[in-house]
Amino acid sequence: MSETILLGTRKGTLLVDRDGGRWTPRPIAHAGMSISYAARDPRDGTIWAAMDHAHWGPKLSRSKDDGATWQHVTNLAYPKGARFIEQHLPTPGTNVERPTTYKDAALLKVWVLAFGGANEPGTIHAGTLPGGLFTSRDGGESWELNRALWNHESRGGDLFAGDATSRNQWGGTPAAVAYGEFVPGIHSIAVDPRDADRILVAVSCAGVLETRDGGKTWQGRNEGMLNDYLPNPRAEWGHDPHFVTHCPGAPDWVWQQNHTGVFCSRDRARTWTRVSNKDVAVHFGFPIAVDDRAGKTAWVVPLKGDDERMAVGGELFVARTTDGGETWKTFREGLPQNHAYDVIYRHALDARGDRVCFGTTTGNLYVSEDRGESWRCAGNNLPPIHSVRFA
């Protein structure tokens, strides 16, 4: 079982070690820098952090000596000619038909990192704003934009070659607005452990796409999804996944915390079923974690949403299902039950073995050693936490 938790925070990277039953942070790395995501490559132990530097632009940083020293990696960049169809935040009074305009892509943020299969050491994937999937085959020395996904018909076709040949279906995400843009982003990448050529990605705001040929072609995987904010809730596109992940030991089980509830697929995202239950306040939230082996077991940290996006009634709780979402149990022991204003971001919940942990925007880190049933606070004056991963 993992003895270290890796945090990406608003003020740096924290490694939190378990020692004698207590979780203790090491001195902060990347002090003062916003880290949007941090994770350890299980194949070679390299720790990766996505620096979201306000002045100098997004960069990756990696440590090959367990966090003792770090090297920045500056070569993740959009190729010349990578364009996207410009979108505009809906603004009152400007509801007029605009001409299609294009913008040259520049990296705004590395939102998530995912590691390739056990049989492809050095393969790392990065999901970015604006809406890119990058892959490195050499341990991060060089990165290539996945052009099949970038040029997908759901976003206008091949804009390297010319003007749009289809309608753009990828909406912008509010997560981009902080950068002065309204663009889509890729925040979830799930590489099938049985076949690393089969990869799911989730896009805010469009939905889920899958490749089964190592990224050469992509298909939408949104059948059964329900977007309550569209005239046709079952539309092919326009869905708002907040996070998508799978069960490593049973990867046909894929889970999705969506803006419109919790969804589960038992056929590798071919079809989805909404399984959240408003009666027990399990509906809105950002992250979701799945058990290592039991595909029917998942955890969420619900928020009252989407009008408040805060702990429900000021009471922080975790919900777990062990039957594929048919029923949910909620757990509160060790979590604050009044005046809790914590928000848990999409990458800030993880599960490994019997341990579950999550971090919050108010700098609290909670760890459970009994599958989410009781919790201990492992730090409550930490910076706002963007990502939490067992390392």
Add this chain to the structure above:
Amino acid sequence: MAYVTFTRHLQRFFPSLADGEVPGATVRDVVDELERRHPGLRSFVVDETGRLRKHVNVFVGEEPIADRETLGDAIAPNAKLYILQALSGG
């Protein structure tokens, strides 16, 4: 040729970075030469389209450069050039 002064914040990423003379007829030439000397530095100053990053300022003398898109501002002989992070308030 310009005498280039850097914010010390860049030394965190490029410890050997030091103020000094850098050849170039335009700001872009200077940034290209700096990239040759300190691989990766350009990506801290401009994005991949060549635009000056939103929260970075380059001054020639006491004037901010006019061409933030392509860094085409000409540099007079012995000009002083400053690469600084922008103060964006707060």
